[in-house]
Amino acid sequence: MIGKLLNDSTALRIKESAKTTFLEKGYDGTTMQAIADGARVNKALVHYYFRSKDRLFLQIIKEELLRFQGTMTVLFKEPQRPLRERLVDWIDAEAGLWKDAPRLHLFLISELTRHPDLIEEVASPSSFHDVVTQLASAPYPFRSVGHP
Numbered sequence: 001m002i003g004k005l006l007n008d009s010t011a012l013r014i015k016e017s018a019k020t021t022f023l024e025k026g027y028d029g030t031t032m033q034a035i036a037d038g039a040r041v042n043k044a045l046v047h048y049y050f051r052s053k054d055r056l057f058l059q060i061i062k063e064e065l066l067r068f069q070g071t072m073t074v075l076f077k078e079p080q081r082p083l084r085e086r087l088v089d090w091i092d093a094e095a096g097l098w099k100d101a102p103r104l105h106l107f108l109i110s111e112l113t114r115h116p117d118l119i120e121e122v123a124s125p126s127s128f129h130d131v132v133t134q135l136a137s138a139p140y141p142f143r144s145v146g147h148p
Contacts, residue, residue, distance in 0.1 A: 011049045013039040018056050023103040027057055071097055
């Protein structure tokens with residue numbers, strides 16, 4: 001049991017180091033050695049747990065994209081609530097994400113622009129379609145009482 005906890009702890013440290021390094025330096029500026037150094041392990045352990053920089057990168061970007069998309073779910077919660085209120089909640093969720101991971105948005109835009117094939121690998125096209133469809137079908141989402 002202790003070995004498994006140690007292994008989970010090591011894998012988590014490696015993943016956190018990779019996330020930090022990828023967010024700071026992007027894919028091209030990140031090396032397996034830099035990830036290992038940040039996790040305080042040798043490079044062989046990074047390869048043992050994650051096999052390659054590509055696999056580790058895909059795992060990190062998938063998780064971060066899901067985190068980013070998680071803020072979008074606020075728009076779908078409680079569809080009976082006015083869209084304006086849900087947009088305010090979404091802005092609050094986005095602000096929290098910016099506070100927790102200030103480089104995340106730039107990282108996602110940069111990497112998905114440089115590697116557009118990743119969009120198909122990591123994102124569900126239907127989720128973006130659902131957001132746009134719902135927003136487009138909402139009548140006058142910013143109309144407030146007393147204003148046309």
